[in-house]
Amino acid sequence: MSTMAIFRHFEKYTIKNASHITVDSRYIGEIISPLTTAKIHRIPNCVHSDFFNHSKVDYDSKTDGRLTIAFFGQLRREKGLEILMDALPLIREKIHEVVLKVIGNTTELSMSKIVNRSRYLGVANNVAFLGWMEWDQIIQELRNTDLVVTPSIYEPFGCTVVEGMAMGLPVLGSRTGGIKENIVDGETGVLFEVGNSKDLAEKAIWLLKEDGLRKKIGIKAAEYAKRAFHPDVVAAQHLRLYQSICSSMN
Secondary structure (H helix, E strand, O other): OOHHHHHHHHHHHHHHHOOEEEEOOHHHHHHHHHHOOOEEEEOOOOOOHHHHHOOOOOOOOOOOOOOEEEEEOOEOHHHOHHHHHHHHHHHHHHOOOOEEEEEOOEOOOOHHHHHHHHHHOOOHHHEEEEEOOOHHHHHHHHHOOOEEEEOOOOOOOOHHHHHHHHOOOOEEEEOOOOHHHHOOEOOOEEEEOOOOHHHHHHHHHHHHHOHHHHHHHHHHHHHHHHHHHOHHHHHHHHHHHHHHHHHHHO
C-alpha cells in the first residue's frame, strides 16, 4: 500500500469517527460536513512570523521603474500559473516594463513547458524564473514586489495569499475556496473570476497603475493578517478549543 493510500485511509477513518475536527476554511468544512457527525471548528492556518517582521514594504525603494508581479508556491496545475501567463501579454500592452517573478518547485508543470509557454506568448523577457527558494529569500523577493497574484483554480486555504497580506502587499486572487474567504474584495485584496485571464489582466493593470490604491490595500491587508493569521493568534484559538473540549469531558 502506498503512503498516499495509507494517508487517505487514515483521513477517511478520522473524518468518520472523530468527535471534533478543525478545518482551515469554511470551504473545507462544507466539503467534509456531509461525511461526519463531528463538530467542525474553523481555525485558519498561521503565517510564519518572519512575514510579519517585514510587513512595512518600502514602496518607494525601487529605482529601475519596473513594476513587478510575484507568483510563488508549488507549480502544480491547479495553482493556475498558466492562467497568469496567458494574462501577461494583456498586462504588457498597458505596462510595457512589467516583470513576472515565478518562485517555486515544478511538479506537474515542467519548467521547460512553462518557459516555452512564455516564449510562445512573446513575454519571455518579462518573466524571471527564480526556482525554489528558502523563506528568507522569498521574503526579500516580496519586499521588491508590487503585486502578488494567486490565480488558483482550486485552493482549500491559500497560504500565499495570507503571506503576501502579512507583508503589506496587495494580493490579486481567484474567487475560489479559501481565497475568497481571506480577501475582502477591494479592501484587503482584489478578486478575479476563476480561470479568466482577461479579468485577471484588467484588475492587475488597475492595481499596478494605482500606487495609492496598492498602498491602501496593502496596509489593510497587513492589519487584517496580523489579527487573523499571526502564530500567537492561531495558537490561542487552538488552545481555547482544546480547553473547551477537555472541560466538556470532565
